[in-house]
Amino acid sequence: MTEPRVFLVDDHHLFLSGVKTELGDLIDIVGDASEVEAAVEMIREREPDVVLVDVHMPGGGGRAVIEEVLRTHPAVRFLALSVSDAPEDVIDVIRAGARGYVTKTISGPELADAVRRVADGDAVFSPRLAGFVLDAFPSSGPPPVDPELDQLTAREREVLRLIARGYAYKEIARQLDISVKTVETHVSAVLRKLQLSNRYELSRWAADRRLI
Amino acid sequence: MTEPRVFLVDDHHLFLSGVKTELGDLIDIVGDASEVEAAVEMIREREPDVVLVDVHMPGGGGRAVIEEVLRTHPAVRFLALSVSDAPEDVIDVIRAGARGYVTKTISGPELADAVRRVADGDAVFSPRLAGFVLDAFPSSGPPPVDPELDQLTAREREVLRLIARGYAYKEIARQLDISVKTVETHVSAVLRKLQLSNRYELSRWAADRRLI
DNA sequence: TCGTCCATCGGGGGAAACCCTGACCGCCCC
């Protein structure tokens, strides 16, 4: 790829100017902004390949910039830049759609390299930060043996599954080839055992545990 | 940290022996196995800090080893090693619980370093592979302006929210301080506009869109 | 000012959900 076109967002002017002098020769800086709204507007106008954005900023922070821009320009890639290496901050901007996260302790050439890699479609993290992202990753993980679910019989779990999917008693009876009355019996048992009062709560209960 | 204790799993004996001769001086190799069941058993017995595991293996592959071991020994860390750099493979083992993924083109010293970093709690990826993980990450992303949701009035959305949460009409009426009849009217409007037939489907509809 | 939309409320009725009680059968276990 040719020189990536980069836009800078940081509320510290000194830092902005530092990045510009350090990276100006290594990458193509097409603009900068120091507040959220102006940043969003200018990014939409200039459509850079990569936006280097500070995480902590008044008016919603880097997260606001990322979300807002991605709504209309999903092709723009974001590299978050921050003094913080707190897991919450990292996860937050990643969820918002950032493709990388580096701390401000990074050197100029390293930053330039990180920007190029993000422009290339890669993700860039310092190793420890990548660990945070993994921790937040939805792991199929060790199936937490649910004590609540455990007290249900096999048949009751079957009925629960269908209830949670929104089937009417009549439908469930047909699918399991039993009578509606039996379905009622099972549902009653499930509701009693799980301490719920109706099938809507049951739907939510199941949804929360991703049993659907 | 002192020398990490490492266990190797690979169905290619030649590769196993290569790793042992290359890394034997750099890290502490406490054992190896070339099939899934034996690997699981020995890992449980020796409790290494890090398991270096091949992704493609008969009998379920590295994924089976990871899931099985983590069920009983969640402290063991896994570094996946593979000839493949296909996104599916990467995501698969990450979901299973691996803390890193490197390809077999890696050099000996680099591999030793990767193992140490994983033992240290970091995550290790080649940049492109980290990108795959990010792509699979549940992004809050660009909120897709839902044309379905858009046709609902503010009040209807309020009612929808409560319905999806499993509240009875009476409850909703109490919370919004309106009559049950009005709730019925709103629900009818919502069901009609969303082309649904009852509140169960509505619950599922909302759950699918994560409006709850 | 009139039309339209929204929010509010009501009557009435059919269908479904929910609850309680009681019952039968088969299986396993002491």
Place this chain on the structure above:
DNA sequence: GGGGCGGTCAGGGTTTCCCCCGATGGACGA
């Protein structure tokens, strides 16, 4: 062989949902 449990079913009742009709008042724009 009696007791416990899970699965099956029924009668009869109350509550809730859902839909049909219609109605009023306020806001807002043509």
